[in-house]
Amino acid sequence: MKEGIGVEEQLSWKTDKPSEDLSCNWHYKRSPSYNDSASTDATGKWCIFVSPTEVDEVWNKISGAIESNQLLCAKVSTALRSMGRDGHVICVYTRDWADRQDLVRVRVVLQSLGFVQELGYRRDIDTRNRIYGSGEWYLRA
Known part of the structure; x- marks a missing residue:
């Protein structure tokens, strides 16, 4: 909690x-x-997936790649969304999961930004259909 700011103000605090x-x-x-x-x-x-201590720095990297048109769009979970969880998630989107060339291109951009660990790729249709567990990742690279 921030000092000098009331609880009610902090719950709607935008940053x-x-x-x-x-x-x-x-x-x-x-x-x-x-x-x-x-x-x-x-x-x-x-x-x-990133820790709360790394999320701002990592989000800045992703944002920079988006601003320079290397990546299409992305979203990051905030402190509000991440309450009670181990950390944050950043989702970097592609237009078409069937376009393997674009999936690889985006993955190469992410690797160039330092994301060299294995990442999972998830189709939005699977998210909407609540497919989780062993079959939740369409691709891992």
Whole structure:
């Protein structure tokens, strides 16, 4: 809790830092060339799990790649969304999970940003259908 700020104010406290934001569940970022915000049966995302101490720095890396049109769009869980969890998740989206070339291209961009550990790719249709467990990852790379 921040000193000098009442509990009620803190519960609606908005900040650019995902690690501190208690006003919403997610922060979103879209590239200047991205003009569609809808999730479809074709969209999917690479999922990056990070600790609360790393999330702001990692989100800045992803945001920079989005601003330079290397990545399409992404979202990051905030402090509000991550309460009671081990950390944060950053979802880096692609337009079409069947476009393997684009999935690989985005994965290479993420590797160039330092995300060299294995990541899971999840189709939005699987998220909507609540497919979790052994079959939840469409791809791991």
